[in-house]
Structures are given as C-alpha cells and as structure tokens.
Amino acid sequence: MSAHSTCIPASSVAAKFRKLGWLVRAVGKHVCPNCQVSDRNHNPNPQEGVMAPPLSLKDRLEQPKAQPAKEPAKAERSIAAKSAIPLLYMALDEGYDRAGQDYKPGYSDERIAKETGLAVEFVRARRESDFGPIRDPKAVALIGGLNDLGGLAIEFRALSARVESKLNELRALALKN
Template sequence: MAPKLPASQTAPTPANENAGHASPAASDAIVNLYLLLSDHYDKARKAYAEGWDDERVAKEAGLSPVLVAERREKDFGPLVKDTTLEDIAAATLALAQEVAGLEGEIDALQRATASAITTCGRLKVSLNALRKAQGRLSAPAVVKAA
C-alpha cells in the first residue's frame, strides 16, 4: 500500500472531472459534436435545420445518439418539435367535417322546404275549391222565372 501524502502534497483535482480520462479521439468527437450542433441546431427555434437530428449528428460525430441528446439538451436546449402543420391539418379536418355536417343539414332543410312548398300548393288548391263550394251553398236561392 502506497503511503498517504499530506493534503498539501496531493495531486490537484482537474477542473474538468473527465480530464485525463478521454482519449484524443473521444475529445475530437466531442469537439466535432459541438461544431455540428453549432452549425445545425437553432437555439432560438429549439429545432434542427432541415435534414438534421440527434441521430444524424451522432453518426457524423461518431457518438451515441443518447450522448448527443444529453449534450444538446444540457448545452444548447431542448428539442421542440414544430407541430404547426399537424395542428393546421387537424383544424382543417375538423372544419371540413363541420362544413359537411352543415351541408347535410342544409340538404335536409331544402328537401323539407320543397316538400312543404308542394304541400302548401296542394292545400291552397283544396282551400280555393272549398271556398267556391261554400260560396255556392251560402248564396241565396235564385228563383227562376217561367
């Protein structure tokens, strides 16, 4: 067992806890990761440029997608998926269904209106016939001269 050095003589702790542990290739991969993120991740939009994602960055940098996602999340921010197109599509579908429902109601009302118009016309003819009959029956009898 090696003798324990006094606290004043112990080796200083590196500022980066991973310092001394990473191989030159791993260090280069991390530097490349940050360059790729700087080039292809938009912090303001919280989104990658078209055609880029954690998987592609991981492949380009030679790192795992999990590590890329962790570093991006920690140092660049969360990835927010833009759902504008899906939201518009859902709203369009809901509105189209509502329009179709109203068109169905309008068609039903038009059929009911046409039927009511036909019935009303038929009833007017019957009413006029009854009025004529009533007029004939309520008129005073006319005596015919011989």
C-alpha cells in the first residue's frame, strides 16, 4: 500500500488552513497568520472600496461547505426510569379496568406515578396509548342513568299491562251487574 492511497481533498485542506488563520488563495502563495499581521503593519490603510475579483468555479469548490445544523441530543431515560416501566405496566394491569375504561377503586394515574417513581404525565400518556382513555365520569353517570331508565320503562310497561288487565276485569264485572 502506497503512502498516497488516502488522499485528502484540496477543499478539506484549504478549509483546515482557513480555520487556522491562513489566507488561502486559489492562485499564488498562501499567507500565514504572522505574515498577514506584518502586511497590515506595513500597509495600515489598505485601499477601501476595492472589490474582490469574482470567485472562479475552482475557488467556489474549494470553499468550505456549511455543515447542517446538528439536532439536539434526545434526552436519554435514566436507568431508574427504564426499570420503572415494567412496574408501570404491572400496576396498570392490576388497577385499570379496560372494559369499564376506568381505574378500579383506589387506583389513579397519580397513585401509580407515586408507586413507580414516574411522572404523572408519563403514566397518563402510557395508559391512554396502551390501555385506553378514562371515560368521563359524567358520561358514565349518564349512561348508568339511561340504563336505569331502560329498566324502569320495562317495569312501567309490565305494570301498565297489569293495570289494563285489572281494568278489563272490572269492566266485565260492571257489565254483568
């Protein structure tokens, strides 16, 4: 394997030297930081308003490319939080009634959060996504009331039929007398 088997692109070398303070030119000699300072000392008033010559394609290619912004690192869960997640699922299995969509008496997101050491918001989010939402207590009461009304309606019809039967018996007796 030869010494030149891993060539570094010229643009990378130019970018590295620019970061170190060098004036990297496409044509001519490059200027080190010390020489740039001495040039400024010898010529303290450089001509103002002189435009730089337009960059050639080669110069543009040698300029360092802007790096994409790095995404902030995602927050890693602590080891304690990772070990608390199985406890969360065991507590939810024990305390949450999936069919009734509500906690069993004495259980709540707050209680499970306290027992597992997890945040209440985290417990709530996991319960909602994996076990289902809690029904609104008012809706549960209304549904229970509707069920009661349905039962009462059946009883009312039965009683109404009995009353109608007794009235028919009375009418029959009245016609005989």
